[in-house]
Amino acid sequence: xxxxxxxxxxxxxxxxxxxxxxxxxxxxxxxxxxxxxxxxxxxxxxxxxxxxxxxxxxxxxxxxxxxxxxxxxxxxxxxxxxxxxxxxxxxxxxxxxxxxxxxxxxxxxxxxxxxxxxxxxxxxxxxxxxxxxxxxxxxxxxxxxxxxxxxxxxxxxxxxxxxxxxxxxxxxxxxxxxxxxxxxxxxxxxxxxxxxxxxxxxxxxxxxxxxxxxxxxxxxxxxxxxxxxxxxxxxxxxxxxxxxxxxxxxxxxxxxxxxxxxxxxxxxxxxxxxxxxxxxxxxxxxxxxxxxxxxxxxxxxxxxxxxxxxxxxxxxxxxxxxxxxxxxxxxxxxxxxxxxxxxxxxxxxxxxxxxxxxxxxxxxxxxxxxxxxxxxxxxxxxxxxxxxxxxxxxxxxxxxxxxxxxxxxxxxxxxxxxxxxxxxxxxxxxxxxxxxxxxxxxxxxxxxxxxxxxxxxxxxxxxxxx
Amino acid sequence: xxxxxxxxxxxxxxxxxxxxxxxxxxxxxxxxxxxxxxxxxxxxxxxxxxxxxxxxxxxxxxxxxxxxxxxxxxxxxxxxxxxxxxxxxxxxxxxxxxxxxxxxxxxxxxxxxxxxxxxxxxxxxxxxxxxxxxxxxxxxxxxxxxxxxxxxxxxxxxxxxxxxxxxxxxxxxxxxxxxxxxxxxxxxxxxxxxxxxxxxxxxxxxxxxxxxxxxxxxxxxxxxxxxxxxxxxxxxxxxxxxxxxxxxxxxxxxxxxxxxxxxxxxxxxxxxxxxxxxxxxxxxxxxxxxxxxxxxxxxxxxxxxxxxxxxxxxxxxxxxxxxxxxxxxxxxxxxxxxxxxxxxxxxxxxxxxxxxxxxxxxxxxxxxxxxxxxxxxxxxxxxxxxxxxxxxxxxxxxxxxxxxxxxxxxxxxxxxxxxxxxxxxxxxxxxxxxxxxxxxxxxxxxxxxxxxxxxxxxxxxxxxxx
Numbered sequence: 026x027x028x029x030x031x032x033x034x035x036x037x038x039x040x041x042x043x044x045x046x047x048x049x050x051x052x053x054x055x056x057x058x059x060x061x062x063x064x065x066x067x068x069x070x071x072x073x074x075x076x077x078x079x080x081x082x083x084x085x086x087x088x089x090x091x092x093x094x095x096x097x098x099x100x101x102x103x104x105x106x107x108x109x110x111x112x113x114x115x116x117x118x119x120x121x122x123x124x125x126x127x128x129x130x131x132x133x134x135x136x137x138x139x140x141x142x143x144x145x146x147x148x149x150x151x152x153x154x155x156x157x158x159x160x161x162x163x164x165x166x167x168x169x170x171x172x173x174x175x176x177x178x179x180x181x182x183x184x185x186x187x188x189x190x191x192x193x194x195x196x197x198x199x200x201x202x203x204x205x206x207x208x209x210x211x212x213x214x215x216x217x218x219x220x221x222x223x224x225x226x227x228x229x230x231x232x233x234x235x236x237x238x239x240x241x242x243x244x245x246x247x248x249x250x251x252x253x254x255x256x257x258x259x260x261x262x263x264x265x266x267x268x269x270x271x272x273x274x275x276x277x278x279x280x281x282x283x284x285x286x287x288x289x290x291x292x293x294x295x296x297x298x299x300x301x302x303x304x305x306x307x308x309x310x311x312x313x314x315x316x317x318x319x320x321x322x323x324x325x326x327x328x329x330x331x332x333x334x335x336x337x338x339x340x341x342x343x344x345x346x347x348x349x350x351x352x353x354x355x356x357x358x359x360x361x362x363x364x365x366x367x368x369x370x371x372x373x374x375x376x377x378x379x380x381x382x383x384x385x386x387x388x389x390x391x392x393x394x395x396x397x398x399x400x401x402x403x404x405x406x407x408x409x410x411x412x413x414x415x416x417x418x419x420x421x422x423x424x425x426x427x428x429x430x431x432x433x434x435x436x437x438x439x440x441x442x443x444x445x446x447x448x449x450x451x452x453x454x455x456x457x458x459x460x461x462x463x464x465x466x467x468x469x470x471x472x473x474x475x476x477x478x479x480x481x482x483x484x485x486x487x488x489x490x491x
Numbered sequence: 492x493x494x495x496x497x498x499x500x501x502x503x504x505x506x507x508x509x510x511x512x513x514x515x516x517x518x519x520x521x522x523x524x525x526x527x528x529x530x531x532x533x534x535x536x537x538x539x540x541x542x543x544x545x546x547x548x549x550x551x552x553x554x555x556x557x558x559x560x561x562x563x564x565x566x567x568x569x570x571x572x573x574x575x576x577x578x579x580x581x582x583x584x585x586x587x588x589x590x591x592x593x594x595x596x597x598x599x600x601x602x603x604x605x606x607x608x609x610x611x612x613x614x615x616x617x618x619x620x621x622x623x624x625x626x627x628x629x630x631x632x633x634x635x636x637x638x639x640x641x642x643x644x645x646x647x648x649x650x651x652x653x654x655x656x657x658x659x660x661x662x663x664x665x666x667x668x669x670x671x672x673x674x675x676x677x678x679x680x681x682x683x684x685x686x687x688x689x690x691x692x693x694x695x696x697x698x699x700x701x702x703x704x705x706x707x708x709x710x711x712x713x714x715x716x717x718x719x720x721x722x723x724x725x726x727x728x729x730x731x732x733x734x735x736x737x738x739x740x741x742x743x744x745x746x747x748x749x750x751x752x753x754x755x756x757x758x759x760x761x762x763x764x765x766x767x768x769x770x771x772x773x774x775x776x777x778x779x780x781x782x783x784x785x786x787x788x789x790x791x792x793x794x795x796x797x798x799x800x801x802x803x804x805x806x807x808x809x810x811x812x813x814x815x816x817x818x819x820x821x822x823x824x825x826x827x828x829x830x831x832x833x834x835x836x837x838x839x840x841x842x843x844x845x846x847x848x849x850x851x852x853x854x855x856x857x858x859x860x861x862x863x864x865x866x867x868x869x870x871x872x873x874x875x876x877x878x879x880x881x882x883x884x885x886x887x888x889x890x891x892x893x894x895x896x897x898x899x900x901x902x903x904x905x906x907x908x909x910x911x912x913x914x915x916x917x918x919x920x921x922x923x924x925x926x927x928x929x930x931x932x933x934x935x936x937x938x939x940x941x942x943x944x945x946x947x948x949x950x951x952x953x954x955x956x957x
Contacts, residue, residue: 135734135843158738178683189681191690192658207930213839214871215655216908217644217694218926219915219953220935224657224690228683245740268601272624274711274777276742311740315781373679377601405680442682449685460684464673468942469686475941476934487685 032117035074039095043077043088043119050078061100061120064107065167066452067368067414067422073100073114078122082142082198082206082237085121089235090204092119098484099202101231103144103173108369109450111177111230115485123172126237129153138195138212140240143172150241159243162187165446166352172236177448178228182351185271185404186278186310187244189446191227198238199226202477212240225472230448231483233476247278247310251339252347253320255332256302260284261380262330263303267403268376269326275319279308280404286361287354287398287411294357295350300334305403306351308344351400355411358398362413368422370429371453372436373407373445382439383408386432393428395421407445434459449487457489498583501540505561509543509554509585516544527566527586530573531633532918533834533880533888539566539580544588548608548664548672548703551587555701556670558585564950565668567697569610569639574835575916577643577696581951589638592703595619604661604678606706609638616707625709628653631912632818638702643914644694648817651737651870652744652776653710655912657693664704665692668943678706691938696914697949699942713744713776717805718813719786720773721798722766726750727846728796729769733869734842735792741785745774746870752827753820753864753877760823761816766800771869772817774810817866821877824864828879834888836895837919838902839873839911848905849874852898859894861887873911900925915953923955 035053043051052058053075062072079085092099098118105112114120126142129150133139134157141150148168150161165174165181173179175197180189187193196210210216210223226233257263260282267280283291283304292299305327309319316339324335338344350357359367374382383399390397390410401408410432412425433443433456443456458466469488473480501519509517518524519541528538545551558565564584571578580586592608595616599605600623607616614634616627630647631640639645641663646655653659662676676682676689692699723729726748733746749757749770758765771793775785782805790801804810816823825833840848849865856863856876867874876898878891899909899922909922924932935954939946 133841133843134738136841137737138841178681178687180681184681188658191681191687192654201930201934205930205933207934208928209931211908211926212841212906213873213902213908213911214842215644215646215650215657215839215873215911217837217910217912217914218908218919219694219923220699220938221644221657221687221690221694222931222934224687225938228685228687233686245738247740271603272600272711274713312781312784314784315778318778318780371683373681375599375602375604375678376680377599407679407681436679440677441679442677442684444683445679445681446683448683453684457685460677462674464667464671465675465688467671468667468673468688471941472686472691472938475937 035117036095036097039091039097040075042091043075047077052076061102061122062112062114064105064110064112066108066110067366068110068113068451071113071115073120074117076120076122078125080125082200085200085235085237086204086206088119088121089200089202092481093203093479096479096481098481100483101176101235103170104146104168106167106169107173107177107450108447109452111448111450111486113451115451121235123170130238132157134159136212137243138240139243140238141171143237143239144170146170147174154243158246160246161241162244163190163193166355171239171241175227175236175239176230178446180446182279182281182402184402185280186276191224193242194223194227195240195242197223197226197236199234199236201234202479202482207234228448230450230486232473232487233482249311249313249316250344251309251316251320251337252344253307253323253335253337254299254304254347255327255335256300256304258302258331260303260383263305264376264380264403266305266327266330266332270323271404273322273326275322276311277307277319277323277404278310279306281306281351282401282403282408283354284399287358287400290357290361290398291350291354294360295353297350306347354400358411359413361398362396365413366416368412368414368425368429370410370412370432371444371447372432372441373405374436374439374441376406378439378441379403379406382435385435386410389428389431393424395425395428405445406441451486454487454489501583502561502563505557505563506541508557509541513543518542527568527588528578528580530571530576530578532574532576533832534576534579534917537579537581539586540583542586542588544591546591548666551666551701551703552670552672554585554587555666555668558947559669559945562945562947564947566949567642567701569636570612570634572633572635573639573643573916574913575918577914577916577952579917581917587701589636596704598623600625602678603709604706605709606704607637609703609705610636612636613640620709624712626712627707628710629656629659632821637705637707641693641702641705642696646912648745648747648868650868651746652742657690659708660689660693661706661708663689663692663702665700665702667700668945668948673700694914696916696952698939698953699948715779715782716774716776716810717782717786717803718772718774718810719789719801719803720765720770720813721793721801722768722770724768724797726769726849729771730842730846730869732771732793732796732798736789737870739788739792741788743773743785743789743870744776745772747772747817748867748869748874749820750865753824753866756823756827756864757816757820760826761819763816772813820866824877825879827864828862831879832882834878834880834891834895836876836898837910837913838898838907839871840902840905840907842872844905844907845869845872848901851901852876855894855897859890861891861894871911872907917952920953920955
């Protein structure tokens, strides 16, 4: 399934240098390498030649510097939860495990920011914020590391209100391909001081450097939170409700779309009794009266579009039950086809195109004879089809790949992107030129060459083969 | 005051080619060149050798292509309202006047976005949005062009709620230094598809390319808007009020700080009778009850910190009078010293540092014997000292420059930036290395070389001399 690897062996002198410097924290054990050569995608793992468990920025710089002197590839490893083959060692090399860089360096309540090491996960950060009245909102589903989330420009259910990693990283420490340590950005909320190196590194997937520390924005925990769920006669009616809600200026925190099949899967998996139709899940953040007002506006809007069984949840236990069901959607979906593996798409289009994009996608799905429940961050125009594929059926897998490829191209044709939040990795490389055009790809290559002239940082990712 | 120019004459062949192609839209007239060689800063103008009035992206590409073949500098000109000498032709060359690129290409109400040519000003865009229920919030004071605002990463009074140009540009058309046309970004609200070329171009001040079109985010006009004004016993008390307001999660749209001297100037200039003390101006956006609730919360918070004469304005005419007074602050300040010219600083620090930064700045101001009222976008930690200087007094000007330099360094020392929203131009070059460090400056230089190897795009700006 993967292209044949172009991988020279690990230079002996490098292996010896790393072994002597890092002792038991250097490993070439097959199991360790295998674990670091895969992610949560459907790609066949491609293990690195060695793994080093780093414990500080200085150590990362030292490892990268050693690899640089041998022109050996380096791949950063956070929690292994990426979805597009980001971690596969397509040209071999050294994986740097960053999970021990797990210190929260500073929480600054007055400034609503925190500086953390890259291995801190979003749940760890939020646990550390307990009692401060603040939280970190970006929630990509998995308990990913913040470094990895920055590297893939992750987002999730809260992005419609709080933005993505692009908007929420203020500054970084990055180890460059030659082992130098770069500081980007700062702690000012805004700055016009030169080229935006922070945003260049966000979404660069370890191909320009390794993020070892980052300063992120925090937000006050809203005084009141309420949730609602509502079924619609069609996906189009649900999408019209979302468009109107946003145009009315309702500052909704989450709007998630689940299709009929996904709701059926959830009812089965989570023992809920949701009406089985295209459904929106909402969450409102604000003052108690503000939240009530938001929910009422949305209820009226939903009713205009045929929404049925609008159900509120203000008690924390009801909200938790509702959002647990939403968060379990992926596993609920997989439960529809026991023994299957999932291939997840990530199209994101302007919201005016969303209903059409989903309608065309359903026609294609039917013609393809595949099963794929839908879940989407519909406020951003982003939706995922969870393709359920028999791992032993190569023909079905090929059909699913064809469907995903057409969906990626459809999203691009509709002025959108083939990847709203999962990143490119190796999975979306084939669409980069179609999405960005030759000139933009040339500029991206020029940037890559300028910063990583030897192409040692996570080589073979993002940019299509020349 | 400026460094001696390193400017070869305009190549004759280039002048002939531009003249024959653009006719009357090509000019070497001294008055035209002078107009295009200055901005609103206190720098002595440095005119380009020629000006071409372009009317389309294709024409800009043609002009840049011609200049590229002669290795001649190119400077983009929007409305001439920049504040750091961005437009000065320090190495001569050709200025491209973009004011005729003033078409609104598309307004998309469902998607809350608009695509415009770079010469469209923010007021023109908002006028075109009349009746749609949408608005474009970024307001840097001047009626600047959107291309220029993107190029300097501008913001203004609304940034605390709506972000800066960094957050509000979705995609661009950019003419590269070799005349190729680059498309960046797209219309999806979010994307993880490769390097963020949009954010690289935002804030690049014409040194990497010329922005000719851009797609920006729009927002629903809030159902209700109200304003408030409140005087405090000290700047520190006002800042503590702001910090607490933000920590309480009040989604305030504007929080502006004006000091006692500035309020006195406004009272004189705008015939207002505001209490003369450090003062906060607030604006609240939301539903009628939401806005009322926000104002009440802020009023209570202000009272805890000694705020006096908390005054509300909900009627449009009262709000307009209040904000007109705020917007006239610059001219009111200048009125304090007839015949003076103004030198404006742009420090931005983490808000926890703001009161200290201002206190140190006041001590320095007193020791320097200068007059400078203060106005600040205090929700972002950004404040401007408007230094009032006698244009015929070189010694006073030098003292003002020294004060501004110490303030820039103070902001950097406090984890902030020397420029929150005005950009670097030539005015802040001297602080780039202090703010970013050698490694970051090296990376910025590498990016500049990768995209503009002949250094023809607005040369001599942003990066300090090597």
